Amino acid sequence: MSLLGPSNDGAVGGRVHLGGRRRTLAEALHIDVPLLLLLLALSTISLMVLYSASGQNVDMIWRQALRLGVGFSILLALAQVNIASLKRWTPWLFGIGVGLLLAVLFAGETGKGAQRWLDLGLFRFQPSEMLKLAVPMMVAWHLSDHALPPRPRRLAMACLIIIVPTLLIAKQPDLGTALLVASAGVFILLFAGISWRLVFASSALLAAGAPVLWYFMHDYQRQRVLTFLNPEQDPLGAGYHIIQSKIAIGSGGLYGKGWLNGTQSQLNFLPERSTDFIFAAYSEEFGFFGILLLLVVYLLVIVRGLLIAVQAQDTYSRLLAGGLVMTFFIYIFVNIGMVTGLLPVVGLPLPLVSYGGTSMVTLMAGFGILMSIHMHRKLLPR
Amino acid sequence: MSSPSALKDHFRETRLFNNRAVIALAVVIAMLLVLLTRLADLQILKHDTYSVLSDNNRVHIRAVPPTRGLIFDRHGVLLAENLPSYSLELVVERIDDLDATIAALRKLVNISDEDIRRFKKRLKRERRHKAVSLRSRLSDEEVARFAVNRHRFPGVDTVARLYRHYPQGSLGVHALGYVGRINEQELQRVDVANYEGTDFIGKTGLEKFYEDLLHGEVGVERVETNAQGRTLRILERSPPTPGLNLYLSLDVELQRIAETALGDNNGAVVAIDPTDGSVLALASTPTFDPNLFVGGIDSKSYNALRDSRDQPLFNRALRGRYPPGSTIKPFIGLAGLEYGLIDPSVSTYCQGWYMLDGDDRKYRDWKKTGHGPMNLSGAITQSCDVYFYDLALTLGIDRLSQFMEPFGFNDLTGIDISGELAGLIPSRAWKRRARHEPWYPGETLITGIGQGFFLTTPLQLATATATLAENGLQLRPRILAATEDPDSGERVWLPAVRNTTVPINDQANWDYIIRAMTQVVHGRRGTARRIARGAHYKIAGKTGTAQVFGIKQDEKYVAKDIAKKLRDHALFVGFAPVDNPRIAVAVVVENGGSGGAVAAPIARKVMDHYLAEVKLTETKAHTDTVAEGMP
Incomplete structure (x- = not known):
């Protein structure tokens, strides 16, 4: 696998640091080159599809490019932070995050029918985004200095770390983010090696609890689920998104209609075509082969991320790396599943491709942490 | 690294983690395969279905009106x-x-x-x-x-x-x-x-x-629309076939002259080319602006038009059914001659009124003092009623109505304008059918002077006059001369259509009647003699006055008590030139009074203009080597 890169073949035999060898620029900047290239590839795809889906709106392209720039800056900045420092700051970060969630609950601003924003004067901030990182970090921190798999009491505490922010976010209400935050935490638990019996038992418990969840849902959330189950029941109302999205994808065929030639997106039939439904716009214009290419890039990102996790040198790093990678995958799976009508519409963007700022910043921060984990290893001969 | 639990086994934990990482990768790949399966289902298996749906979304079939x-x-x-x-x-x-x-x-x-x-x-x-x-x-x-x-x-x-x-x-x-x-x-x-x-x-x-x-034939185009329904571009188009352009026989200048000549009067003028039935002018006054109706007329304007006492919406030329009055006399006279009932050289004495045997009702002549001895020619020239009372009685209603039939007064002329009405030739059969009453001899008398039940439209009068001019050949009046394909510019001229031919017993009888009608205009005592002045051609005509309001036997005629609405209609029929008829005209002026004074001058103006034009084009056609124009 070329992904392993020229300087990262230590997974098998361990790495021998050649004292006389000069550090490359990438090493100096703590950049993992394969991962960076993959992220740049995704950014390029994003700008291309966005140009088409926005109806050749150059302003939107500039804004997205600016966001990508900010994202990569954050990535670079975090890559410089030693992972050990990050581990030290973890409880503080988590504490502040939960505090902010409480602040949003009482003093937050309402946007699109949900309280998610906190006005910090200069800019508006969505604390739930922060928790997407803070929760897995906190769970990893909580488990890292003890034997794995965790003992029941430790595990119960970890569950509490996951559940409290999840409920606070679900109450905003922002089901998509709540789901993401919860799964980020749960992935840490899975990587920590909790027994499969426990996993299946709690899954069964969750399935049984679904009707209870229904009871606590908002009307629009229930509507989304109903629409998912039968989109044709209201083809001009709630089901319109899914129907038009499926038409866009299906009509793309093997080779697609060609860039800028997607009738569903160019003629405004496809709603939310530059944000949550950008995958449908992409599928329409680039077809099945285009999708294969995109999914391969995503898969390579995940493979690279898992390799970083496997090569990480301490428990905190490897748990966090695994959790972050799998959260990234959840974005991909839920978004494509939703756009193709496999899953209900949950308002998650296609990572790094959809137009929009907040989730991209969080994702880039996540990749920054991954790079930090990988590039701050102590490379000693075994 | 402080380690509160000494039980940490790094080797075991690493193996456990690597194990989980492999499982995670396997799950990721499996789930991506699920997505790919779904996408293959949509994009490959159901591609055709969704292509159709996509086209249905954007492509709409739209009619293109011609x-x-x-x-x-x-x-x-x-x-x-x-x-x-x-x-x-x-x-x-x-x-x-x-x-x-x-x-x-x-x-x-x-x-x-x-x-x-x-x-x-x-x-x-x-x-x-x-x-x-x-x-x-x-x-x-x-x-x-x-x-x-x-x-x-x-x-x-x-x-x-x-x-x-x-x-x-x-x-x-x-x-x-x-x-x-x-x-x-x-x-x-x-x-x-x-x-x-x-x-x-x-x-x-x-x-x-x-x-x-x-109208033409509708076309179809397939257009691409966006989700808001706005048309973005035309994908495919089968163009409509435009409707045909119509060239009329109508002469706008002649029409203008006819309408101007009618002036403020309510009335109608119909001018026909007797040689082919072409309608040269068809006027009915008052008129209205058709442009009002195109976009949808507002109800106020419409009500004003509809409720006007002058009925501008009423097409008098086609639908106005008027008693022909004295204009029918040449036809009655012709009937007498063709049936061999009268000798044109024998005179009847007109004393100003006529009485039937066993009836003390006086049938008056329009001239109270009477015309004195009158033969047929004089009776037509001076429009003597008494002569025609006598002739009608001799003919009898059966022969009279039978003779009138082929001139078309009972039928639609078949003109190519919608809304035509037929007139009415009274007969025993008609009266029994329509009124459930027997026919009375007195009704025969007034039928002989074009009063009573007799009704004709101006168009029918013009057509019958043209028939007279053409020695019994009646051509269907029509206003369309040619159609033109707007794409190729190809014109198709319409042939003349014969309606009927009135059977002729003796051509001399027809010539006699036409001579008498010429005397109406050009004779010293003709009722329309005033229009002969300055005419460079000979006109054969007949004036008429149709009673609107029947004055009962013992009632006095007090002019000021009779509203204009109830005054007599003035009529004139005629054709010209007599020896080579090119135009036949019928004029009706409602409540105009005298046919000779009011209706005949209108006909003269129309004839003047048209014949001058004919002369001009014929001279031109003569000098040009290539003859153009209508066949």
Whole structure:
């Protein structure tokens, strides 16, 4: 696998640091080159599809490019932070995050029918985004200095770390983010090696609890689920998104209609075509082969991320790396599943491709942490 | 690294983690395969289905209405054309709050309550998702104002359409007719598919009669629309076949002269070329502006037209049924001659009145003192009633009505203008059928002078006069001379159609009657002698005065008690030149009084203009090596 890169073949035999060898620029900047290239590839795809889906709106392209720039800056900045420092700051970060969630609950601003924003004067901030990182970090921190798999009491505490922010976010209400935050935490638990019996038992418990969840849902959330189950029941109302999205994808065929030639997106039939439904716009214009290419890039990102996790040198790093990678995958799976009508519409963007700022910043921060984990290893001969 | 638990086994933990990482990768790949399966299902297996759905989304079939044929007069003067205009159209299914939208539109575009009322009426019968016109013929300023605000009005758009325009205004309106919006009954008569996208249909006159020729065939185009329903581009188009252009035999200048000559009077003038039945002028006054009806006339204007005492909407030339009065006398005289009942050299004495045996009712002559001894020629020239009372009695009603029949007074002439009515030749059979009464001899007398039940339309009078001029050959009057394919410019001339031929017993009888009619105009005592002055050609004619109001035997005639409405109608029929008839004219002036004084001069003006024109073109045709014009 070329992904392993020229300087990262230590997974098998361990790495021998050649004292006389000069550090490359990438090493100096703590950049993992394969991962960076993959992220740049995704950014390029994003700008291309966005140009088409926005109806050749150059302003939107500039804004997205600016966001990508900010994202990569954050990535670079975090890559410089030693992972050990990050581990030290973890409880503080988590504490502040939960505090902010409480602040949003009482003093937050309402946007699109949900309280998610906190006005910090200069800019508006969505604390739930922060928790997407803070929760897995906190769970990893909580488990890292003890034997794995965790003992029941430790595990119960970890569950509490996951559940409290999840409920606070679900109450905003922002089901998509709540789901993401919860799964980020749960992935840490899975990587920590909790027994499969426990996993299946709690899954069964969750399935049984679904009707209870229904009871606590908002009307629009229930509507989304109903629409998912039968989109044709209201083809001009709630089901319109899914129907038009499926038409866009299906009509793309093997080779697609060609860039800028997607009738569903160019003629405004496809709603939310530059944000949550950008995958449908992409599928329409680039077809099945285009999708294969995109999914391969995503898969390579995940493979690279898992390799970083496997090569990480301490428990905190490897748990966090695994959790972050799998959260990234959840974005991909839920978004494509939703756009193709496999899953209900949950308002998650296609990572790094959809137009929009907040989730991209969080994702880039996540990749920054991954790079930090990988590039701050102590490379000693075994 | 502080380690509170000494039990940490790094090797075991690493193996456990690597194990989980491999499982994670396997799960990721499995789930990506699930997504790929789903995508393959949509994009490969169901690709065709979704392609169709996608095309259905963007591609709409739209009817392209054909351009209506133009109408020209015999000299190529434009009588009916199509002008582009913008109309404001709404697709209500795309509008959330219709009333609010209309209220907002009213701030930009002048929309009357009447417009809204008609829009709502149209809305009820239109199919769903079809654009319905709210206002037509927007001004340039209104179009611009809306264009700036268009984004505020989803489901509202301006659409360029052609509307019918009659550049001559009211001139010739009773011949041309007009178009108006198609209504429900009309939609049931026509081929609905062919009228998809067509707004207007011929409502009256020529426009109605030749609707099929004028309309053309609808075209179809496949257009790409966006989700808001706006058309973006045309993908495919099978163009409509435009309607045929019509060239009429009508002469606009002659028409203008006829209408001007009628002036403020209510009446009608019909001029026909007896050699081929071409209608040269067909006037009915008062007139109205057909352009009012095209966009939909407002009810106030319509009511004013409808309720006017002068009935401008009434087509007198085609539908006005008037007693022919004395204009029928040449025909009665001809009947007497052809049946061999009278010797033209024998005179009857006219003492000013006539009485039937066993009846003390006096049938008066229009001249109280009487005409003295009268032969047939004199009786026609001076319009002696007594002579014709006597002749009618000799003929009897059966022979009289039988003789009149082939001249067509009982039938439609078959003119190519919608709405024609037939006149009425009274007969025993008719009276029994219509009135359930027997025929009385006195009724025969007044039938002999064109009164009583006898009714003719001006068109029938002109046609019968033309028949007289052509020695019994009656050609169907028609106003359409040629059709023209607007694409190829190819013209097809219509042949003359024979209606009937009146059987002739003795040509000398016909010549005698025509000589007598010539005397009406050119004779010293002719009732229309005043129009002979200055004429460079000979006219054969007959004046007439039709009683509107029957004065009972013992009543006194007090002129001031009789409203103008009840005064006699003035009539004149005639043709010219006598030796080579080119034009036959019938004139009716309602409540005009005297035929010789009022109706005949109108006919003279029409004849003057037309014959001068004929002379001009014939001289020209003579000098030109290539003969052009109508066959």
